[in-house]
Amino acid sequence: QGTRDHAPAQTALRDRLLSAVVSCFKRHGAAAIDTPVLELRETLMGKYGEDTKLIYELQDQGGELLALRYDLTVPFARYLAMNKITNIKRYHIAKVYRRDNPAMTRGRYREFYQCDFDIAGQFDPMIPDAECLKIVHEILSDLQLGDFLIKVNDRRILNGVFAVCGVPESKFIPACSTVDKLDKVPWEEVRSEMVGERGLSPEAADRIGEYVQLHGGLDLIERLLQDPKLSQNKLAKEGLGDMKLLFEYLTLFGITGKISFDLSLARGLDYYTGVIFEAVLLQQENEHVEEAVSVGSVAGGGRYDGLVGMFDPKGRKVPCVGVSIGIERIFSILEQRLEASGEKLRTTETQVLVATPQKHLLPARLKLISELWDAGIKAEMLYKKDPKLLKQLQYCEDTGIPLAAIVGEQELADRVVKLRDVATREEVRM
Amino acid sequence: QGTRDHAPAQTALRDRLLSAVVSCFKRHGAAAIDTPVLELRETLMGKYGEDTKLIYELQDQGGELLALRYDLTVPFARYLAMNKITNIKRYHIAKVYRRDNPAMTRGRYREFYQCDFDIAGQFDPMIPDAECLKIVHEILSDLQLGDFLIKVNDRRILNGVFAVCGVPESKFIPACSTVDKLDKVPWEEVRSEMVGERGLSPEAADRIGEYVQLHGGLDLIERLLQDPKLSQNKLAKEGLGDMKLLFEYLTLFGITGKISFDLSLARGLDYYTGVIFEAVLLQQENEHVEEAVSVGSVAGGGRYDGLVGMFDPKGRKVPCVGVSIGIERIFSILEQRLEASGEKLRTTETQVLVATPQKHLLPARLKLISELWDAGIKAEMLYKKDPKLLKQLQYCEDTGIPLAAIVGEQELADRVVKLRDVATREEVRM
Numbered sequence: 001q002g003t004r005d006h007a008p009a010q011t012a013l014r015d016r017l018l019s020a021v022v023s024c025f026k027r028h029g030a031a032a033i034d035t036p037v038l039e040l041r042e043t044l045m046g047k048y049g050e051d052t053k054l055i056y057e058l059q060d061q062g063g064e065l066l067a068l069r070y071d072l073t074v075p076f077a078r079y080l081a082m083n084k085i086t087n088i089k090r091y092h093i094a095k096v097y098r099r100d101n102p103a104m105t106r107g108r109y110r111e112f113y114q115c116d117f118d119i120a121g122q123f124d125p126m127i128p129d130a131e132c133l134k135i136v137h138e139i140l141s142d143l144q145l146g147d148f149l150i151k152v153n154d155r156r157i158l159n160g161v162f163a164v165c166g167v168p169e170s171k172f173i174p175a176c177s178t179v180d181k182l183d184k185v186p187w188e189e190v191r192s193e194m195v196g197e198r199g200l201s202p203e204a205a206d207r208i209g210e211y212v213q214l215h216g217g218l219d220l221i222e223r224l225l226q227d228p229k230l231s232q233n234k235l236a237k238e239g240l241g242d243m244k245l246l247f248e249y250l251t252l253f254g255i256t257g258k259i260s261f262d263l264s265l266a267r268g269l270d271y272y273t274g275v276i277f278e279a280v281l282l283q284q285e286n287e288h289v290e291e292a293v294s295v296g297s298v299a300g301g302g303r304y305d306g307l308v309g310m311f312d313p314k315g316r317k318v319p320c321v322g323v324s325i326g327i328e329r330i331f332s333i334l335e336q337r338l339e340a341s342g343e344k345l346r347t348t349e350t351q352v353l354v355a356t357p358q359k360h361l362l363p364a365r366l367k368l369i370s371e372l373w374d375a376g377i378k379a380e381m382l383y384k385k386d387p388k389l390l391k392q393l394q395y396c397e398d399t400g401i402p403l404a405a406i407v408g409e410q411e412l413a414d415r416v417v418k419l420r421d422v423a424t425r426e427e428v429r430m
Numbered sequence: 431q432g433t434r435d436h437a438p439a440q441t442a443l444r445d446r447l448l449s450a451v452v453s454c455f456k457r458h459g460a461a462a463i464d465t466p467v468l469e470l471r472e473t474l475m476g477k478y479g480e481d482t483k484l485i486y487e488l489q490d491q492g493g494e495l496l497a498l499r500y501d502l503t504v505p506f507a508r509y510l511a512m513n514k515i516t517n518i519k520r521y522h523i524a525k526v527y528r529r530d531n532p533a534m535t536r537g538r539y540r541e542f543y544q545c546d547f548d549i550a551g552q553f554d555p556m557i558p559d560a561e562c563l564k565i566v567h568e569i570l571s572d573l574q575l576g577d578f579l580i581k582v583n584d585r586r587i588l589n590g591v592f593a594v595c596g597v598p599e600s601k602f603i604p605a606c607s608t609v610d611k612l613d614k615v616p617w618e619e620v621r622s623e624m625v626g627e628r629g630l631s632p633e634a635a636d637r638i639g640e641y642v643q644l645h646g647g648l649d650l651i652e653r654l655l656q657d658p659k660l661s662q663n664k665l666a667k668e669g670l671g672d673m674k675l676l677f678e679y680l681t682l683f684g685i686t687g688k689i690s691f692d693l694s695l696a697r698g699l700d701y702y703t704g705v706i707f708e709a710v711l712l713q714q715e716n717e718h719v720e721e722a723v724s725v726g727s728v729a730g731g732g733r734y735d736g737l738v739g740m741f742d743p744k745g746r747k748v749p750c751v752g753v754s755i756g757i758e759r760i761f762s763i764l765e766q767r768l769e770a771s772g773e774k775l776r777t778t779e780t781q782v783l784v785a786t787p788q789k790h791l792l793p794a795r796l797k798l799i800s801e802l803w804d805a806g807i808k809a810e811m812l813y814k815k816d817p818k819l820l821k822q823l824q825y826c827e828d829t830g831i832p833l834a835a836i837v838g839e840q841e842l843a844d845r846v847v848k849l850r851d852v853a854t855r856e857e858v859r860m
Contacts (some may be wrong), residue, residue, distance in 0.1 A: 001493065001494060002466055004463045005464065005509050005512075005513075006463055007463060007513070008461035008462060008463055010463070010464075011463055011464050012459070012462070014464075015462065026779050027803055027807070027808045028803070028808075028810070029779075029780040029809070030778065031438035031441070031442070031778050032438060032442070032445065032777075033436055033437060033778035034435065034436035034444075035435045035436075035539065036434070036435070036541050037467060037525060037527075038527075043491060054487060056489075057489040057491065058487070058488055058489060059486075059489045059490075061487065063431060063488070063529075068488075070845040082435075083435075085811075089778075094465060097467075097468075097494075099491060099493075105754075110465065111468060113464050119813070123813035123814065124814050124815045127814075128813050134800065138804075180579070186846070199703065250792050252797050252800065253800045255798060342628075348459050348461050350459040362557075363682055364681040366560075366679055366683065367682050370564065370682065370684060372562065372570075373457055373458070375618050377457070378456060378458075378459065379457070379459070380459035382457070383551070383554060383557040383558050384554050385554045385557075386503075393722065393778075408557040
């Protein structure tokens, strides 16, 4: 349940998608690493908050207690700490596992690919953070998914807001989770959860509401920097200062048109410490699909400066910022779009079919195809001793093979091959 | 235990290796598929004989009982049966899991990659089988691993030998496992295991010994076809007839020089029903490595005509033949070879570093790098506001970036960029 086989056509589409993402990561100078699907159970515990219950655990068959990785970020942090790496730019594309309620039509699975790009190291503020946003912008533009918006916030700003609104520090994390729902439900519901389940005072909730419903650009940052309460809070001031710097860099990148500073963005995971962001598609541009896939967020990430230190015996920190591309959701959209277009994706790259028009010519076919393979040419033949020529040409049409190399008795006698263009039926002897 | 992280240099080497394998699979017209790492436990049970105990099982956390895949062949057969596919040529490169004793220096892990190519369908005899051997030959030649030998046998010949030597059918499988050890231990030891643990009569063992120590080519096949006992056995006769055909096809492919018909080859897995084969490296050609890695088999496979039927409710069979490339062992060899050569593999593909020679020029760098990225050029910059030019050029040398695009005050004023070749120090303004 919640997993799926990829048939050849799906694999071909996914490979095309992944290669666009990898190109972008390589364009930004990232190296690839790989870590095991299995991690020690203790490595994963206490990193995902309430979602820890969604981790797949392996049976105790003797030896270490193991679990399947839940994301690629915690294994990355474990890898950095274990190898004392303090400076790296890497990408990692691999499957992760979550015992979640699957919603397969919306691209939500229990086994799914993550495509992560992260920059680890002590650098001048917001330069790597800005690059992560540039990457999201490049990938979503390249893939032509229609209009999108990248929401940006900072955990320090959010915590500053909670502080100046009178929320006790112990309730920052639950308040954060509640705020995060603002993209799906109206403020009234969020407010009642704050007051009801989370136990905030109605006054605190109202004050929070005034902040977290704000979104804008540089102008909003400037206004909040002048805000009499927020400007008194050290965390918020730091966060707003960095947000201003970030917007300066994003302006130089020319991408602020699709960026929104949105105080309601909170993101679920515990480990974020600074900038956070999330990209959403604004509409389904494909009119052919009657029920458009509702996909929500297609990329997200942020800064997590404390995670590596959790794995270091001396607690040495390595600041990190990274982005994860929600490839499965994007795949769902591209799959539906392809289906609607009726376009048939080739699943193989075969350039030529080696064919014979008469009987008893299998040896000639085997000899020719072997020469082609050895010359690096992608070639196939039917696995029959004496196939009909029509069947062989039909196979080319069915699978999109553009050329047929035909050796018959005449060609053998003349020591030539007849090369046929399957589409135009043009033939040349060579 | 038995797993490992791949650092960037290892990942780069592995990607290079895998891409050589994928090229070959695509050259032979295969499509890619993907199946989940998780399979239902019942899917894997009863498919691997004694090795079933090596399967990783997941904890029962509610829902289905799951296990990690042990190979890619059983999931492939399950996929064919589930989707009623009777005809496909596919490859699949993915990790599999075995709770085995790891021997990491020899490239034996608990989590490791398999690279499988299989042809499923009802075809004329030995044509797909011959192609599998051609593929092994191409890959091992391409990778320049030194001299190699591909041993070939047929389960039907082996069972025929057992039958004519007076082994009861119930003991065919254990006799097979014992014979398989002949490549590691002398005949006397194999004989004593047959008589002792396996309970064969000394006479039967001696008679088996006369056959299974034979190896050769077409001449040996012809001789055995005339063998007074074997030629009376239906299975053996069929197997030998097909073996003769196989050698004819391999002769047309021009690869019999590296093929040996070897009656001691048995292969461990239960599911083989016809041709089996295994490739071994004959020697370590790398003289720089003092203790050469002992790698044993680097590829193997065979025909399994009954496996798909085990997953079909009506038991409908789909004949299959396939090959698995032992990528981890090959990787160990290449890794040691690279280490010995002192060659440094680049882990990124960055073409140009965007650099500035004076202070306060971060905006110029951000603007230029953004243009380069948008033009599809692989570019990096240091994540510092005011890095020294020397440091920037040093970074190019350390990471192998060939070019530096330098924008200083003069270049900004002249509206040009200075492009520097890092190796030759040549500069052009453009």
